[in-house]
Amino acid sequence: MTRLPAAVLFDMDGTLVDSEKVWDVALHELAERAGGRLSPPARQAMIGSTMSRTMQLMRDDLGQPDRPEAPDAAWLTDRVFELFGNGLVWRPGAHELLRAVRADGLPTALVTSTGRKLVEVALDTLGRENFDVVIVGDEVDAPKPDPEPYLIAAGKLGVPITACVAIEDSPTGMASALASGAAVLAVPAELELPPTDGVHLRTSLEGVDAAFLGSLLRPVALD
Missing domain, CATH: 1.10.150 (DNA polymerase; domain 1)
Known part of the structure; x- marks a missing residue:
């Protein structure tokens, strides 16, 4: 299954x-x-x-x-x-993955270091309806690379962080997501990302779907 x-x-x-x-x-x-x-x-x-x-x-x-x-x-x-405000360009495969995840009924969160004012205009491109929770950099006590933003997101969604997959593109974001306990998928954009224990690297989000994300989760321990 x-x-x-x-x-x-x-x-x-x-x-x-x-x-x-x-x-x-x-x-x-x-x-x-x-x-x-x-x-x-x-x-x-x-x-x-x-x-x-x-x-x-x-x-x-x-x-x-x-x-x-x-x-x-x-x-x-x-x-x-x-x-x-002039519009933002989607990263390869990102829009398709977001739509697929939503179609599968999975909860989603936007977890960003960017402040609320800029996130609100970015959501005109991203679609507010695509996120159940939005965590922004100027509304947390300890922003990335601290794990707090991801822990808050999981808490607001009411799910265990260890059952979540975080998707990142930078060393700062990777560090935050890893420290939170989430499974981490990283797709480099502006920076080359070195191999890191616990981080699954791909060149793009093209071809990624919910089933692939599920395969990144740690195995469930059996009693």
């Missing part, structure tokens, strides 16, 4: 939609506004991180440790909001 996950927990940026390229545009524009240029290593370190961590990396990279965070964070949010 095919075993299915109790729920599927989706990251957003780079996993469901190709939004890291949108962030790339806005972050480089912000660095230029600050009179500098964002380095490739700093940009890579920002993938999957929170707004506060991103702003810290920006200040460090530009050599402007005393630069106020709030105005930059507000400008960046507004710029990404504008770019998100």
Whole structure:
């Protein structure tokens, strides 16, 4: 008998939609506004991180440790909001997988480090009806790589985290999902992902369905 996950927990940026390229545009524009240029290593370190961590990396990279965070964070949010509003491109296989999971009646959660304002506009592309729970980065005490966002999602869905599959694209997200106890499927987008114990790597979500996700779950212990 095919075993299915109790729920599927989706990251957003780079996993469901190709939004890291949108962030790339806005972050480089912000660095230029600050009179500098964002380095490739700093940009890579920002993938999957929170707004506060991103702003810290920006200040460090530009050599402007005393630069106020709030105005930059507000400008960046507004710029990404504008770019998100133009529509987001689905990652290969992501839309098909989300539809298949919903058709099979599985609970779903969106678990992202992105803040509520930007997630709300992204949901215009993703479809609010596709998620039973939405966990965002600015509404948790300990964002990714802490496991809290995934644990909260499973708790709100009323399912054990160990019976869930989390789908991620970044080392930060992988660390969060692994630490939560979920089975983890990782599909690289902007960053190469090294082989990691407990993480199932694929080049894309094409061909993935609920049965495949169920096969990633740890075997159930028999008494």
